[in-house]
Amino acid sequence: MNEETEVIIVGGGPVGLMLAAELRLGGVSTVVLERADAPAGHPRALGLHARTLEQLALRGLQEPFLATGVRVPSWHFGFLRERLDLTRLDSPYPFMLAFPQDRTEAILEQRALELGARVLRGVAVTGLTQDADGVRVSVDGGPDRRAAWVVGADGAGSTVRRSAGIGFPGTDADTYAYLGDVRADAPPVPGYGVQNEKGALIVAPVPGGLLRFTGYDPEHQDAGRRELTLDELREITTRIGGADFGLRDPAWLSRFGNATRVAARYREGRVLLAGDAAHMHFPAGGVGLNLGLQDAMNLGWKLADVVSGWAGDDLLDTYHDERHPWAEDVAEHTLAQTALITATSPTGQALRRLLGRLIDRLPDLSLVLARRLAGLDVHYGKEGELAGSRVAEAGDALLDGRPAELVVEGRPVMVRPDGYVGSLIG
Template identity: 45%
Template sequence: MSAVRARGGVVDYDVIVVGAGPVGLMLAAELRLGGVTVAVLERLEQPSGESRGLGFTARAAEIFDQRGVLDRLGAVETSPMGHFGGVPMDYTLIEGGHFGVRGVPQHRIEQALAEWAVELGVALLRGRDVVDIEPDEAGVTVVTDARDLEVFTAGYLVCCDGGRSTLRRMAGFDFPGTDATREMYLADVAGANIRPRFIGERTDAGMVMSAPLGEGLDRIIVCEDGRKPTGRSAPSWTEVADAWQRITGESLHGANARWVSAFTDTTRLVSQYRRGRVLIAGDAAHVHLPAGGQGLSLGVQDAANLGWKLAATIRGWAPEGLLDTYHSERHPVAARVLRNTLAQGTLYLTGAHMEPMREIMRELIAQPSVVRLLSGMVSGLDIRYDMPYATGADEPVWLGRRMPHRTLGRTDGDADGGQVRVPDLLRHGRGVLIDTTGDDAVAAAAARWAGRVDLVRGEWAPAPDGVEPAPKAVLLRPDGYIAWVPGAGELSQALTAWFGADDAGRPSGRHD
């Protein structure tokens, strides 16, 4: 157990994360990589085994790859072809682009993340339903009603308890947005004997999707035009089969439903991601129509962004304002996802009168520039964060973007030797400075931050045809985003902006 201390039944951690879904588990592991103590409190005694999601976007796949989680999921398949609002398009026009990893149920993702988090030393405490929180200037007290009342204290609390979050209300986060306008059904069924409709199929009565899950199971989604929201979480299988038949003319009444659920196009986003010692991430912070598998992926990216910043703040080396960049970077990304999912829902789930707009979208998507824009938006590969110390007309195009997963031939005598991929360099959640210039000044600057940044020297493997060569030198944040390249100001300025004072000047942290 990774407790700092225990006294009188009260256990202290640096961070308490509430919710053991993919976002909470990912965040907890990121925090442990950063060297702080973490407990995850989960209401359920055991994982539910249900999986609303069946995959994740290209950017989430890159983040999982950076931490070795992708390997834990076994063989995965990606799809080059996807859609925007039901209009097919090729997602591979962006380097590293694809429509996402498909066919990986959420319970498998949660299992892999839980195993990784526990190996790192996260205390995963199930059967703990949080009934009260008391934040103050020094930390947060958390009360659960597991068996007997338990009291936990932590320096920070992060709410990762999903779209129906109770912690969001307890902590005082507002949740503005729009209410549901339609209700849709989701089910896993056996014995359906239906053909796949991977990106969906429209009729005059609505839209259906279907995809084989293996072992005789199919995942179906049913969106009937005019179906108003009822507030239910689980309709009957008969209702779902009736709606499927009205849309397609096919009967699924003889199939066996393993589980049935309902969802809506409710669209909401908290106004702030932090209230003092309490932060929020994942579906607790944003809910939207699940178009393109963006929900889980958006939350995983929240976790990757927040984890190293919160750990740095606790350990005492974070530069001033670093934790505030969690909100300033992630809130606009979520707002953009909400816009694109609303647009896709309007385009795809509205009746026949939307057909002229769909036809125009087909014409637009024939243009490569439009495909790059929309695929970058849905995949998350076009995210660019502000680097305030290096702005202006001459700001290099790479700065603030994610580093594509290129290969480097190492020349620095590292024990691994040979070829190494960029995600392998990010395994430990530290900053990485990749230098192919051989300039001693780069190495000298990196040496002053050796406690938080790894220097890797080598030569880039040739870039694929039509792809821009990688920068000669590049500073990567722990989440894989580019914080400096030559021409973006002084390297020492970028190191200070993201990693604090150099080793000689920084204060001794709480756990150093």
């Protein structure tokens, strides 16, 4: 096949754009096809956890995030009142950074464009076919496009995943949450959250003077995907939180379910998956975007090496082997958090109180859960071995100023147990 480009990425969200930048570091010609004509006007995800910030630092990208993001020193697990202490994390970034997804997307798009990727908006992919030499992508209202490889970063309803025949096993939604980005004349105190026999409500700041009110309402589970109204949001907050907080001027009202699925495989021939196309789950703990960005970091250098001829395409099988288990892990702990968030019965409330007391009295339990949310437990080798472990564990020098000279450009480096860190190229 006479390819138009070496790699087509379907989906121009943060994951697709991060992957495009990684591929360009490897010298791979890359085109991003995005269905939407323009970026979303509201942020979906609001948080970046420690491991994601570490990986952004390896590319010298951390400063735009740290400069304006809000550092949150403690975070919730399943809306429990007893917060997890993130300051104990063994990371240069012992916090959760409150940072809206639309600004993350803007930073990563600028990065991808500066490195030479092409980002085409208003291009809806409708299907694809592949053979041993490449992939042909069908586009609504336009000519087919061709590439040697295609990556689906096109969300939970991924056209790429379906067209490639990759299964998406898991569970359907049986619980629905509400979300409203609104203004409030009588806002609650910062860090406000409540969970009781009437439901759950947590409030977080959103750029532009807005507040995000989100949680679980047991009285409106039959509403499913029906549109949420401002009057309904006021009624929910009054019933659960005891006040309507003077809610007005909604910028975004939505409902979402707890459908939880992980792709059966992350690769089918010359087609790969990343981000929500590979996994979906309830957004408990704010880990979804982080999981996808870490997919992009794992896949980027591998696909670049394969395209450039530095490695055989069996290297791409390690992408599934390494990332799939951690998507399953996130699926498990978000389901567990969902059970805690929706535990409004007397027995559920008792369980929450018991677990909360354990977190409060057992600092090590708090740390275990904090590391899980932060992604610091992720490793690809055997426990206790440097190979496959986080850079923070394998060589602190890489997180102490050395990235600027060694890994920002995506070069391979050698890290030895004796502390030696050096470039393998040039």
